[in-house]
Structures are given as C-alpha cells and as structure tokens.
Amino acid sequence: MSWRVDWQASVGLLGTGLKYLAVTMFVPLFVAVVYMEDIWVFALSIVLVTALGFALERVDTDPDIGPREALVFVSLAWLTAAVVGTIPYLLAGFGTSSTLADPVNALFESMSGFTTTGATVMGEISFEQHSHALLIWRQLTQWLGGMGIIVLMIAILPEVAVNGAQLMASEAPGPELQKLTPKIAETARVLWLIYFGFTLVYIAVMYGLHLSGFAPNMDLYNAVAHGFTTLPTGGFSPQAESIAYFSAAVQWAAIPFLVVAGVNFALFWHVLKGEFDVMLENAEFRAYTGAIAVTAALLSLLLVRGAAPPLDIGGVTGGATENTFRQAAFQIASLLNSTGYATSDFAQWDTHAQVFLLFVMFIGGSAGSTGGGVKVVRWLVVFKAIRRELYTTANPDVVKPVRLSGSVVDEDAVRGIAAFTLLYILLFGFSAVFISLDTARIGIELTTLEAVSASLATIGNIGPGFGRLGPFGNYLFFSDASKLLMTFLMWVGRLEIVPVLAVFISVFDRSQ
Amino acid sequence: MRVVIVGAGEVGSTVAASLAGDHEVIVIDLDSERVDTLTYSLDVLAVEGDGASVKTLREAGIDDADLLIACTDDDETNIVSCGTAKTISDAFTIARIRNTKFLDTWSQSEGALGIDLMVGTNLLAAQSIVRVIGLPGAEDVDRFADGLIQMAEFRITDETPVTGMSVAEADTFDSLTFAAIIRDEEVVIPSGDTCLRDGDDVVVIGSPESISDFARGIEPDTDGVSDVLIVGGNEIGLEVARLLGEKGTPNRLVEPDPERARYLAETLPKTTVLENDPTDQEFLLREHIGDVDVAIATLDSDERNLLSALLSKRLGAARSIAVVENGDYSDLFEAVGVDIAVNPREAIAEEITRFTREQHAENVAIIEHDRAEVIEVEVDSGSVLLDRPISQSIRDLPDGVVIGAIARDGTYVIPRGDTVIEENDHIVVFAAQEIVEETMEAI
Known part of the structure; x- marks a missing residue:
C-alpha cells in the first residue's frame, strides 16, 4: 500500500532534530554536576538520544519536505520528543519507588512537559525522591515545548528553514502563520529571542526579589526552574506546593509574566520596533487582556463573598483583603491561558467558583503565544460568525464579512476556525465520557467536574483540574488506557488537532 | 493651443x-x-x-x-x-x-x-452626488474657494414656500446671491422684483451656512438625510458609499453579483451591502424603500439607472438620483421624474475646461447640462475688475454676468455695488454659456 507521503524524508529530518535534543540534556547534566548528583542518568541519555538521532538521519540524508511530509514530520517530532524525553525518567526511576519508572507514566509526564500541559503523575514531588537534575529536565521540556521545538529547529538549522513556513504553520498556535520578516528562519529566531529575553527577565526579577529579601524561598535554582515554565505557559514546578511555596511578592511579580505568556509574541516584535499601536489596536490582544480583567474581577467578587474556605495552602478567608485579590488575579492569569500554576488549592473551593474557573479554562491564550486551548482569536471569530448568522437570518440579502482588527477574515478561515472549535469540543466531550467510563471500570467514580476537567486540562494543555486532579493532586490513579488517551489529547492539543488528524486522514482514509 | x-x-x-x-x-x-x-x-x-x-x-x-x-x-x-x-x-x-x-x-x-492633473471621474461624480444629498432640495451643489463659497441649484415647485415671492422677498440672507433663474430652458438674470414661479430652477451663490438655511426654507420638512439606498455597486456607487460612510451617513448598497457584493462588503465597513436583484420590487419593498430619503441608481447602464430611479420614486423614495453616462439623456431623465441626473462626464469636462481656458479658472461648475457656468477666478493685475467698485466695472463685462461672491484672504466678502475688488481676490461669477469666453477674457 502506498503511503502517499515520503515518510523517509520526515524520519530523516527527525533524526537531525533528535541530535539537537540530546544537546539540551547537557543542562540537567550540568545541574547534576553542580549538585554533585548522579551524572550517569543524563550522560547515558545523551549517548542514547544522539545514537538514535544519527541512526534515523541515515533513513534519508537529504530530506525533501512537502506539505504532507511537513504534517507527518511535525506530528512525529512531538511524539518522538515525548518518547525520548522519557529516557531520563526511566533511567533515574529504575529500581526506585518513583512512579516515573513505569513507561506509561513516564510518557504521560514527558508529553505533559513538552506540550506545556503541566499535568503530573509524579507521586511525590520532592528533592528527597528526585534529583535536582531530573526536576530541572522536567522544567526544561516545558521551556523547549513552549515556543515550539520545530520553531527552534527552523531558527538554527538551515536545512529545515527551507521548508520552514509549512512546518511552522503546522506547529504555531493559532489559525494562521504570521511572518514577521521575509525569511522564515529570521522570524523563528526573532520569536525565540523574545521568548528567551522574557525568560531571562523573569529569572532576574525572581532572583532579585530573593536577593533583596522579599522571596526567601526563591533561590537561583527555583528562579531558573520557574523561568523555564512560566513563559511557555507550562505550569510544572519542582515544588510540591507550586507557587504557593513562595512569598506574596513572588506571586504578584509572576502575574505580569503569566499574562505576557498568553500574548501573541509577534506583537512584542512590533513593540520592539516602536509600533505600539499594532499591539494596542490588535483585537485579540484587547479581548485577551479584557477577558483577564473581567474574569479576575468576577472571581475577586466570588472570593470576597467567601467562595473559598480557609485552607492549608493559599486559603482565602473572604472579605476584600490583599490575599483575596492576589488569589483571584493569580488563578485567572494562570488558568485562562493554560499555564496551570496555583497559589491556592482551588479544587477545594465552592463548586460555583470551580465551575467559573472551568469556564475560564475554555478561553485559552492568543494565537502566536505559548498558550493552549481554543485561543482567543478563534472565539472572537466564532462569536462574530454566529452574530452574522443571526443577523443574516433576519436580513437574508445582507452580505457581511467577518472583520477582525479592521481587516476581513477570509471565509475559508472562518470555516476552518468553526470546524476546529467544533472538533475541539467534540474531542473534549468524547474524551470526558471515555475517561469517566474507563475510570469507573477500575473501580473509581469520578465526579462530573473531575471527568470534565481531566479531558479539558489535557486537550487544552492546562494541567490541573478539579477534585483529585487539583493543582496539588495528580493524575496517577487513572488506568493506563485513560493515561494514554490523555497523552494523545495533550499531543493533538498542542499541535491544535489538525496536523495530527490530517495525517491520519490522508494516510488511512482511502475513500477521500 | x-x-x-x-x-x-x-x-x-x-x-x-x-x-x-x-x-x-x-x-x-x-x-x-x-x-x-x-x-x-x-x-x-x-x-x-x-x-x-x-x-x-x-x-x-x-x-x-x-x-x-x-x-x-x-x-x-x-x-x-x-x-x-x-x-x-x-x-x-x-x-x-x-x-x-x-x-x-x-x-x-x-x-x-x-x-500634471489627474481627474478621478468616478470620485468626482460621487462627490457631486454626495454634495447634492447633503443639501435637501438641491439639484446641483459645488464648492469654491476651499469651501468658503458654495453654489447650489434648487427646483421651485408649487409646494415650495418661496413660490410666488419676489427675489427680494425670498432673499432674507445676507451672504446669498440669487445668480440666475433657469426658466423654460432660458437663463434669466433676476432683479429684486423678479417672481419665483413653479418650475423654475434657481442658482444661488453664497456661504455654505446661508445656502443650508435657504435649503431649509425650500424643504422645511426634512431633518437631515438618515437613510440612503445606493442601487448598484459600480465604481461610482462604491465611492458614494465610501464618502457617505466617512460623513457618517447611514447607507445601504444593493449589488446583484455575489462576488462583487462580497468585495463591496469587504471594502465598505460602514455600509450595509445587500445582494439581490436591484430591480426586484418585492425585494425593494422588503427593504422599506418607501422610507428612504435618497435612492441613487449607479448600475451599469443608463437604461437600468432610469428604470431603477423611476421604480424607487414610484415605491416611495423621497428623492431619486440617477447616474447618466450619455449627456444627451440628462434632460430626459429629469423630465420623466428622476429628481437629479448626474453625468460623470460633466465632471471631467468641468476639470478639463478649467485647464484649457487661456486664463486658468480655479474651479468650474457646469449648470443645467451646459447652459451656464459658475467659475471661480483669481483676480490679477490685468483684470478690468481690479481696484474699481463693482457697479462701474460690471459695465465692462458682458450682459448677464453675475458676481456671486468674493473670497478675500480666507474670508467671505458680500459683493455690493460699492465693493472694490482687490488683487488676489477670488471671485465666483455666474455666466451663461454663450458669454463664458468673453467674460473670461475680460477678467
């Protein structure tokens, strides 16, 4: 049977990518040396991944990537990165009581890392159980996945840059590719540099707070570790208590970075060039920041009225205190764009506040940001298209294009966005049903909120859910089948469903 | 030349x-x-x-x-x-x-x-349509001296309040000159006791405010234009919609071709674009054409414009304007019931005329399909008008020339018998077609 796709080319290119992924493992190796931990886990991982890279590269030494190969390559690249990312978890966990010694768990954790989801199956997050090196690798996977491993490859590898636009379009979040410069490699470099810059600023601010005495727990290791997971809207933390472990000053200082992570990074490029208007007049930016302001205000109101009980971690006693507003603003900034940090155990809040957060999780970041979910721009287009449908029902002769920031959205794009949003909701719904049935099969009854949030938190790359899946809980108790489904959801969620499913359709559906 | x-x-x-x-x-x-x-x-x-x-x-x-x-x-x-x-x-x-x-x-x-000169025909036609829409009751409107002075032509009917009055009675505005009356296809230069009759077209020159006030006297019932229907999305229709959108006047545009309609809707964010046959009566009634203040026919042929304008008028539109490419039909259109026929070629002719005259006119408006012209001229050292009161210098001009208004250093000057014209004044004069060349030479 013909595959109608030059899979050798895709695999060959994948080999090149793996070689460079091995290079990134020098970061945890370095940490291991600094903390005088076992260096063999990462030394061996580097050797294995490099060898695999060279082997795959030989499949096609001169890969020629067309549109279909690009889809296959991007889908495979993310899957392979997740698989390869399990190697340190498995090696480190071998012979210990670590939950990551189990391959399915390791794959879940690795996929959750690269896709910047932040859902965890680690039974215990502590430096007693895991090395500093392994926990920094877990953070690093999110940083690599945030701006995108393909975008990074385009930025640094000339052989990938040739077909970069197709690759980048398949990976970059949002309905369309925004080229900032004539050369795609230059665009990729600009995006990564902005991303890198924000990460450095974040680390500097956090470590600065530590040095000036406002953040006793935020040492250099923690500053770097959280720098790796804030800008990519990741949500992993080497601390079991997430950001609640740190002082109020850290929490306030993190909020602007959380907001920035959900903004289209291309807009910062315009800001750097002095074109502030482009950002301020961008419909998605206005909607995104507006949504954060409105939902944070509403959540503040709920918390002031006592929606959260006093808790061990980040409890809110009600009333208009600094703590109340901080908890509201932080939770919104973290959950709306799919980061998944927490400063309060919102899984123990009153149900109405949880349902409100669930609604907020549906929004997602902006196109071209590192955020997951449906994305603000899609919601804008969907709402405008719906409004048009209603309008034209009463005025059948009216021709009304959908406009965004003053320019017309192509009808094909409107259709694509509507199809994506519907597919997202369908996949989310079916998965929630599957997860709840499958979990009942192994004798655990999920609550409605748990089942729904398990599906949404993984397909939306958010991370924490409600109930047992709360920000200080984990996904460990699920069956392997559910974990694999959720791994799949994270994968397709990060690539915005279409590339992965398009590969399946084009390869397997012969009737088309 | x-x-x-x-x-x-x-x-x-x-x-x-x-x-x-x-x-x-x-x-x-x-x-x-x-x-x-x-x-x-x-x-x-x-x-x-x-x-x-x-x-x-x-x-x-x-x-x-x-x-x-x-x-x-x-x-x-x-x-x-x-x-x-x-x-x-x-x-x-x-x-x-x-x-x-x-x-x-x-x-x-x-x-x-x-x-050296680019004449945008569609834009000029659209601008003249929009000017006419902006002034209720007017059939033709033109601006001079950067908008300081306006010319307008109004139709007097038995319903207009000024019918039967003498010019002296009707002219209650300081900065307004009754330049001419076009009666039975003849240009009449009015004196104070000339009576305004049913069927007359009066040409007035004055400040924009006084012309608006005068227009309100002619059409007392209108309280501004708030509903314009543009029938046909050709380039002129597009420009009219764009200009109206810029002015903030609500307008709708009908275009039968789906692709063109889509293009128009994309280009004109402030216009409601309707895709339908513009001569479909049922559709027009559904869109409440009876409540429309002005219907403008900008279809692709004169015949269809005539049909559309008459249809709009019959279905109750308050005013109908039709674009007519063939200048010979202009009078015919207005004779059978179209309120205003706008000829895009007239606009080109105005511009080209302005530049082919020996002494360049600043602006030219052609009145009543080439029966007369209103011309803006900058007075220079060789002019017979220079440094003399108008009552004297007018004798050196052909009969039938009317000095309607003067713009001096950006201010409006009312021309009286004793007004002395200075160098660099911009004067706006009315002249019947036969004496235009002669007048221009004298000035």
Whole structure:
C-alpha cells in the first residue's frame, strides 16, 4: 500500500532534530554536576538520544519536505520528543519507588512537559525522591515545548528553514502563520529571542526579589526552574506546593509574566520596533487582556463573598483583603491561558467558583503565544460568525464579512476556525465520557467536574483540574488506557488537532 | 493651443468636440473606424495608433503640443500615455482615472507618474452626488474657494414656500446671491422684483451656512438625510458609499453579483451591502424603500439607472438620483421624474475646461447640462475688475454676468455695488454659456 507521503524524508529530518535534543540534556547534566548528583542518568541519555538521532538521519540524508511530509514530520517530532524525553525518567526511576519508572507514566509526564500541559503523575514531588537534575529536565521540556521545538529547529538549522513556513504553520498556535520578516528562519529566531529575553527577565526579577529579601524561598535554582515554565505557559514546578511555596511578592511579580505568556509574541516584535499601536489596536490582544480583567474581577467578587474556605495552602478567608485579590488575579492569569500554576488549592473551593474557573479554562491564550486551548482569536471569530448568522437570518440579502482588527477574515478561515472549535469540543466531550467510563471500570467514580476537567486540562494543555486532579493532586490513579488517551489529547492539543488528524486522514482514509 | 487627446471614446470625442472650435486638436485612437469617423465628423486630426508609444505621440506632434489629455477607458493606458508624453515633451498632461487608488498614488507627490492633473471621474461624480444629498432640495451643489463659497441649484415647485415671492422677498440672507433663474430652458438674470414661479430652477451663490438655511426654507420638512439606498455597486456607487460612510451617513448598497457584493462588503465597513436583484420590487419593498430619503441608481447602464430611479420614486423614495453616462439623456431623465441626473462626464469636462481656458479658472461648475457656468477666478493685475467698485466695472463685462461672491484672504466678502475688488481676490461669477469666453477674457 502506498503511503502517499515520503515518510523517509520526515524520519530523516527527525533524526537531525533528535541530535539537537540530546544537546539540551547537557543542562540537567550540568545541574547534576553542580549538585554533585548522579551524572550517569543524563550522560547515558545523551549517548542514547544522539545514537538514535544519527541512526534515523541515515533513513534519508537529504530530506525533501512537502506539505504532507511537513504534517507527518511535525506530528512525529512531538511524539518522538515525548518518547525520548522519557529516557531520563526511566533511567533515574529504575529500581526506585518513583512512579516515573513505569513507561506509561513516564510518557504521560514527558508529553505533559513538552506540550506545556503541566499535568503530573509524579507521586511525590520532592528533592528527597528526585534529583535536582531530573526536576530541572522536567522544567526544561516545558521551556523547549513552549515556543515550539520545530520553531527552534527552523531558527538554527538551515536545512529545515527551507521548508520552514509549512512546518511552522503546522506547529504555531493559532489559525494562521504570521511572518514577521521575509525569511522564515529570521522570524523563528526573532520569536525565540523574545521568548528567551522574557525568560531571562523573569529569572532576574525572581532572583532579585530573593536577593533583596522579599522571596526567601526563591533561590537561583527555583528562579531558573520557574523561568523555564512560566513563559511557555507550562505550569510544572519542582515544588510540591507550586507557587504557593513562595512569598506574596513572588506571586504578584509572576502575574505580569503569566499574562505576557498568553500574548501573541509577534506583537512584542512590533513593540520592539516602536509600533505600539499594532499591539494596542490588535483585537485579540484587547479581548485577551479584557477577558483577564473581567474574569479576575468576577472571581475577586466570588472570593470576597467567601467562595473559598480557609485552607492549608493559599486559603482565602473572604472579605476584600490583599490575599483575596492576589488569589483571584493569580488563578485567572494562570488558568485562562493554560499555564496551570496555583497559589491556592482551588479544587477545594465552592463548586460555583470551580465551575467559573472551568469556564475560564475554555478561553485559552492568543494565537502566536505559548498558550493552549481554543485561543482567543478563534472565539472572537466564532462569536462574530454566529452574530452574522443571526443577523443574516433576519436580513437574508445582507452580505457581511467577518472583520477582525479592521481587516476581513477570509471565509475559508472562518470555516476552518468553526470546524476546529467544533472538533475541539467534540474531542473534549468524547474524551470526558471515555475517561469517566474507563475510570469507573477500575473501580473509581469520578465526579462530573473531575471527568470534565481531566479531558479539558489535557486537550487544552492546562494541567490541573478539579477534585483529585487539583493543582496539588495528580493524575496517577487513572488506568493506563485513560493515561494514554490523555497523552494523545495533550499531543493533538498542542499541535491544535489538525496536523495530527490530517495525517491520519490522508494516510488511512482511502475513500477521500 | 495644440491639444493631443488620447482615446476617442465617448469622453475623448466629447472633449475633442468642445475644444475643436478654439484649438488645434489631434486625437489618437487604436481603432481605425473611430479614427475615420472623427476625421469626418469633427474638425480635428485623427491619428491611428497606440497613445502610449513614442512613435504615435511624435506622429501626433507631441513636441509642439501644449496639452495632452489621456481619456481612454483604461486607467493604466492613460497613465502610461501621460508618462510617455512627459518623457519626450513639455506638454501639460491630464489623465482621466476611474480607480481611486491611482488618485491616492498621484496625490503623494506633485507631478507623480508624469501626470500634471489627474481627474478621478468616478470620485468626482460621487462627490457631486454626495454634495447634492447633503443639501435637501438641491439639484446641483459645488464648492469654491476651499469651501468658503458654495453654489447650489434648487427646483421651485408649487409646494415650495418661496413660490410666488419676489427675489427680494425670498432673499432674507445676507451672504446669498440669487445668480440666475433657469426658466423654460432660458437663463434669466433676476432683479429684486423678479417672481419665483413653479418650475423654475434657481442658482444661488453664497456661504455654505446661508445656502443650508435657504435649503431649509425650500424643504422645511426634512431633518437631515438618515437613510440612503445606493442601487448598484459600480465604481461610482462604491465611492458614494465610501464618502457617505466617512460623513457618517447611514447607507445601504444593493449589488446583484455575489462576488462583487462580497468585495463591496469587504471594502465598505460602514455600509450595509445587500445582494439581490436591484430591480426586484418585492425585494425593494422588503427593504422599506418607501422610507428612504435618497435612492441613487449607479448600475451599469443608463437604461437600468432610469428604470431603477423611476421604480424607487414610484415605491416611495423621497428623492431619486440617477447616474447618466450619455449627456444627451440628462434632460430626459429629469423630465420623466428622476429628481437629479448626474453625468460623470460633466465632471471631467468641468476639470478639463478649467485647464484649457487661456486664463486658468480655479474651479468650474457646469449648470443645467451646459447652459451656464459658475467659475471661480483669481483676480490679477490685468483684470478690468481690479481696484474699481463693482457697479462701474460690471459695465465692462458682458450682459448677464453675475458676481456671486468674493473670497478675500480666507474670508467671505458680500459683493455690493460699492465693493472694490482687490488683487488676489477670488471671485465666483455666474455666466451663461454663450458669454463664458468673453467674460473670461475680460477678467
């Protein structure tokens, strides 16, 4: 049977990518040396991944990537990165009581890392159980996945840059590719540099707070570790208590970075060039920041009225205190764009506040940001298209294009966005049903909120859910089948469903 | 003056005909039949060839020409013809342009593309339509002296309050001059006791405020235009919608072709674009055409515009305006019930006339389909008007010339018998067609 796709080319290119992924493992190796931990886990991982890279590269030494190969390559690249990312978890966990010694768990954790989801199956997050090196690798996977491993490859590898636009379009979040410069490699470099810059600023601010005495727990290791997971809207933390472990000053200082992570990074490029208007007049930016302001205000109101009980971690006693507003603003900034940090155990809040957060999780970041979910721009287009449908029902002769920031959205794009949003909701719904049935099969009854949030938190790359899946809980108790489904959801969620499913359709559906 | 005209279509022929009397005219066209026809019908030299080629232009004697007018139906051809002429000669170049985007380009720098004057026909037509819409009851409106002075033409019917009054009674405004009355196709210069009759068209010149006040006296019931229906989305319709959108006047546009309708909807964010057959009565009724203040027919042929304008009027639209490409039909349109017929070619003619006169007029408005003109002139040292009171100098002008208004250093001056005209004053005069040349020479 013909595959109608030059899979050798895709695999060959994948080999090149793996070689460079091995290079990134020098970061945890370095940490291991600094903390005088076992260096063999990462030394061996580097050797294995490099060898695999060279082997795959030989499949096609001169890969020629067309549109279909690009889809296959991007889908495979993310899957392979997740698989390869399990190697340190498995090696480190071998012979210990670590939950990551189990391959399915390791794959879940690795996929959750690269896709910047932040859902965890680690039974215990502590430096007693895991090395500093392994926990920094877990953070690093999110940083690599945030701006995108393909975008990074385009930025640094000339052989990938040739077909970069197709690759980048398949990976970059949002309905369309925004080229900032004539050369795609230059665009990729600009995006990564902005991303890198924000990460450095974040680390500097956090470590600065530590040095000036406002953040006793935020040492250099923690500053770097959280720098790796804030800008990519990741949500992993080497601390079991997430950001609640740190002082109020850290929490306030993190909020602007959380907001920035959900903004289209291309807009910062315009800001750097002095074109502030482009950002301020961008419909998605206005909607995104507006949504954060409105939902944070509403959540503040709920918390002031006592929606959260006093808790061990980040409890809110009600009333208009600094703590109340901080908890509201932080939770919104973290959950709306799919980061998944927490400063309060919102899984123990009153149900109405949880349902409100669930609604907020549906929004997602902006196109071209590192955020997951449906994305603000899609919601804008969907709402405008719906409004048009209603309008034209009463005025059948009216021709009304959908406009965004003053320019017309192509009808094909409107259709694509509507199809994506519907597919997202369908996949989310079916998965929630599957997860709840499958979990009942192994004798655990999920609550409605748990089942729904398990599906949404993984397909939306958010991370924490409600109930047992709360920000200080984990996904460990699920069956392997559910974990694999959720791994799949994270994968397709990060690539915005279409590339992965398009590969399946084009390869397997012969009737088309 | 030696004038080369590129393009012998309707516009080119019309311009050639109007210039042939006083100037040497050479017409270039690709079509041999047209060239033959012109050679016999007009006293011009007709050359067959491509107006954008150096060879043809040389053949037409571009080297000695004072003026080149490119007025084919194709914008690009006109632009290239002007550019070519500019490259090889010193002729003043005028290009007729339909697409507004070229006007935008041209306005970026003086003499851009080798064109000294770009005449945007669709834009000019649209502007005159929008001006008329803005003034209830008016049939024609034009601006002079950067908007300081306006000219307007109103139809007097038995319903207008001023009917039967004398001019002295009707003229209660300081800065307003009754320049002329067009009665039974004749131009009458009114005196204070001339009575306004049913069927008259009065031409007034004055400040925009006084003209608006006067218009309110003619049509007391209208409280501004709030609902305009544009029937047909050709380029003029598009420009009208755009201009109305800029002014904030709500407007709807009907276009039958789905692709064109989509394009219009994308280009005109402030206009409601409807896709339907514009002559479908049921559709028009569904859109409540009876409540429409002004219906404008901008379809692709004069016949369809006539039908559409009459239909709108019959279904209850308060005013109907039709675009008419063939100038001969203008009177006919208005005779059968269309309120205002706007001829886009008149706008080109106004512009070209302005530049072909020996002494350049600042602005020209053609009244009642070429029966008279309102002209804005800057008074210079050679003028008979200079430094004399109007009551004296008017004797040196032909009979029937009316000085309607004066703009001096950006202020409005009411012309009286004892007003002394100074150098660099801009005067706006009304003159019947027969005496325009004579008047211009005197001034």
